[in-house]
Amino acid sequence: MNRFAIAPPRFLALALLLALLALPGGAALAQAARIKDVAAVQGVRSNQLTGYGLVVGLDGTGDQSSQMPYTSQTLANYLQQMGITLPPGANLQPKNVAAVLVTAQLPAFARPGQAIDVTVSSAGNAKSLRGGTLITTPLRGVDGQVYALAQGNLLVGGAGASAGGSSVTINHLSAGRIPGGGQVERAVPTPFLLGEHIDLNLNAADFQTARRVAQSINRALGEGMAQALDGRMVRVRAPLDPNARVAFVADIEDLPLDLPRAAAKVVVNARTGSVVMNQSVALSPSAVAHGNLSVSISSTPQVSQPGPFAPPGAQTVVTEKADIQVSQQGGALIQMAASAQLGDVVKALNALGATPQDLVAILQALKAAGALQAELEVI
Incomplete structure (x- = not known):
């Protein structure tokens, strides 16, 4: 029924x-906050990186090369870079290799040599990435420049088994992470030390919050130090010395702030x-x-x-009675x-x-x- x-x-x-x-x-307790809870320094942010690579060492759960020709082509290109030339017409059908997309977040002020976490996701029809190893993959920004290199063993939070046409899968097997698997190769320029001012961007546009942020800074540092330009941005005069500017921003972010009542x-x-x-x-x-x-x-x-x-040939028929x-x-x-x-x-x-x-x-x-x-x- x-x-x-x-x-x-x-x-x-x-x-x-x-x-x-x-x-x-x-x-009353929920309305108490600090400036760092509602605003961030303009230009101090992370950047998205992405790359295309190969995961090897899979236990027969890689891409089906007949349906994913780019996996075989990528492997052939990699072998050629390693000095291995395949004969013309060679038909590569590896079952232990999967084409993947690698993504990562490049933190603000990241410097060469710093390790970052990377996420690896299958780009083909691989059944599982469990037990695989990502070979060296360049990670690029939106400008096309290489900012990090990723490599390492994948951690996949899942398991699966199949036999006789039946299969059981726990969690997701086509994506995994490599903690500390990325290494920063290039620093991103930041405008933090440029100019006489720093701009604070509010997380949510609100004129009352912008005014109170400016008032809190002026009470602590002196009248005229901060100015609310609109409902999203507060401009603050800052010292030019790098060491003094870092301490200045640290003090500003820790200033107490009484938030206005949230809009219904x-x-x-x-x-x-x-x-x-x-x-x-x-x-x-x-x-x-x-x-x-x-x-x-x-x-x-x-x-x-x-x-x-x-009549001859009549058969029994099953009908449905709906109520x-x-x-x-x-x-x-x-x-x-x-x-x-x-x-x-x-x-x-x-x-x-x-x-x-x-x-x-x-x-x-x-x-x-x-x-x-x-x-x-x-x-």
């Missing part, structure tokens, strides 16, 4: 668990039905009616036998009073007895009616 029905009301409190952590009792926002995950709201969410007086619709479909097989006077039932629960009209605190909002929504999936529709309707005082974001 196949059954399609809306789940009974439950788990609403779990869907709002994170929201309950932000109740007014802990609001409700975040809805349309795929999972999760709903999270912050402590600024409020409700205006409203009335909501909610009911559940349940559709039940059952299928019963029936056998139809040929009659006594059936469809639709039921709808009544939804009483519930009055929701004005709520200025998150706890009251949660209690009002729990009173509706709605599942997280139904809650999405209710919140959208409240927003359209002007009763939900918050930004509704669907991800």
